Amino acid sequence: MKTAIFSDFDGTISLKDVGYSLFHFFSDGKNDALLPAWKSGEMSTRDCLLAEAEMVNATPEEIYAFIDKIGIDMAFPKLLTICQEKSIPLKILSDGLDVYIKYLLEKEGLGGLDFLANHAELVNNTIEISFQHTNKECKSCGICKGEILREFRENHDEPYQIVFIGDGYSDVCAAKEADILFAKKDLKEYCTNNDIKFIPYDNFNEIITELKQRDII
Ligand SMILES: [Mg+2]
Numbered sequence: 001m002k003t004a005i006f007s008d009f010d011g012t013i014s015l016k017d018v019g020y021s022l023f024h025f026f027s028d029g030k031n032d033a034l035l036p037a038w039k040s041g042e043m044s045t046r047d048c049l050l051a052e053a054e055m056v057n058a059t060p061e062e063i064y065a066f067i068d069k070i071g072i073d074m075a076f077p078k079l080l081t082i083c084q085e086k087s088i089p090l091k092i093l094s095d096g097l098d099v100y101i102k103y104l105l106e107k108e109g110l111g112g113l114d115f116l117a118n119h120a121e122l123v124n125n126t127i128e129i130s131f132q133h134t135n136k137e138c139k140s141c142g143i144c145k146g147e148i149l150r151e152f153r154e155n156h157d158e159p160y161q162i163v164f165i166g167d168g169y170s171d172v173c174a175a176k177e178a179d180i181l182f183a184k185k186d187l188k189e190y191c192t193n194n195d196i197k198f199i200p201y202d203n204f205n206e207i208i209t210e211l212k213q214r215d216i217i
């Protein structure tokens with residue numbers, strides 16, 4: 001069977017959750033008050049992101065200087081190279097913001113990589129977020145990764161084995177759709193509590209080893 005790999009960005013490819021760290025820093029920690037409602041599902045990702053963005057008062061230079069300090073897991077480009085050699089599609093699915101994903105990928109020489117994320121512009125000393133993706137059903141996510149995985153299956157006649165890699169609540173819908181799930185941190189806890197099968201991991205080196213052992217890559 002063919003394989004397709006989808007990965008979260010924040011805290012999965014990037015070493016820190018860029019969105020959270022950014023809003024935390026530029027809101028002086030005030031964004032933390034929103035998180036319990038978001039984590040419990042009472043507040044949607046869209047409402048949460050808009051409320052967090054409203055707390056920011058910073059110039060683009062200040063924002064980019066902050067983003068610039070965050071690194072990525074250097075084994076991720078290794079996985080990407082393997083996938084390219086084997087013609088395995090690998091796509092980043094993020095419910096964070098395109099502005100920092102684009103910046104960090106370009107900085108690592110991965111500017112051509114395909115990704116999906118919410119749109120953000122740095123204007124008037126704040127972050128303006130717009131949601132250009134329409135979810136079919138999900139009311140919780142900005143971009144519902146679960147729906148994206150279902151659409152991927154529907155758009156391909158031959159069956160695919162879908163690998164998903166994630167670390168947080170924005171990955172919950174995808175976790176239910178994936179055939180092989182790698183989970184850490186909040187996602188791992190969620191899957192444990194909700195009887196969703198997963199492979200624990202800490203970094204992309206471990207993912208590469210595991211996928212090789214299973215003859216997937
Ligand atoms: Mg994440």
Ligand SMILES: [Zn+2]
Pocket residue numbers: 138139140141143144145146147173
């Ligand atoms: Zn969803």
